[in-house]
Amino acid sequence: MYSFRKSQFFWLRSNVVLILFSSLLLINKPYWNNNGSGTSFFLFVFFAECFLIILALVYGFQTKKGNTRQSLKTTLLKSNIIVGVFVFSVFSLFFGFILSSSIPYPSSILIVYLIVNMIFAFASLLFPTIVIKLYESNVYDETKGLIPDFFRYVAILVSSLNYEVQKVLARLPFLLQRILGIVFILVLICSIAGALSVFEN
Known part of the structure; x- marks a missing residue:
């Protein structure tokens, strides 16, 4: 069976994330170059939106229910939020300053984030189940403590x-x-490439 409601909800939720990503580029608009940066930004959004539409269509298909798992929101509320803030602060600064010489902060966070996820995407071509289970074992681990919370937020x-x-x-x-x-x-x-070309002269 196919659920258009589920597909539509996924598309709307995904576009909220895309808006967030886009805002990380728009926030540094004064630093954009004058050689087609608007076109690069448009292509950044366009390619992402096209893929989100495909994902939304796939998401509408019903699948067999696996083991019930508490939601990510519930998991995070049960974790140590202070650890989460610390991890986010450290990683955002680290990600940001990796490219700070050429890409202004916080746009550099987005680019490094996409690069790291691309590495995981390559790994997922060979071992998709392992990559998924590795993420879930870290994020949804019900063990309490600083170390589990640290790896949860890192993942x-x-x-x-x-x-x-x-x-x-x-x-x-x-x-x-x-x-x-x-x-x-x-x-x-x-x-x-689109995000980088927005800032490159």
Whole structure:
């Protein structure tokens, strides 16, 4: 069976994330170059939106229910929020200053985030189930303590995008899953290139 409501909800939720990503580029608009940066930004949004539409269509297909798991929101509320703030602060500064010489902060956070997720996307072509389970074992681990909370937030900050995409692609047959996995990597490459060209002179 197919659920248009689920597909529509996924598309709307995904576009909220896309707006957030876009805002990380728009916030540094005064630093954009004058040689087609508007076109680069448009392509960044366009390629991402096209892929989100494909994902939303896939998401509408019903799948067998697996083990029930508490929501991410519930998991985070039960974790140590202070650790989360610390991890976010450290990683955002680290990600930001990696490219700070050429890309202003906080736009540099987005670019490094996409690059790291692209690495996980490549790994997912070969071992999609392992990548998914590795993420879930860190994020949804019910063990309490500083170390589990630390790895929980690290996993979210470095590979959450790839995880969400791979969870949707897992609904597809093997061949289609791999094909769209390659498309996802190409979209990430185009998005990274587009984001970089916004600032490069």
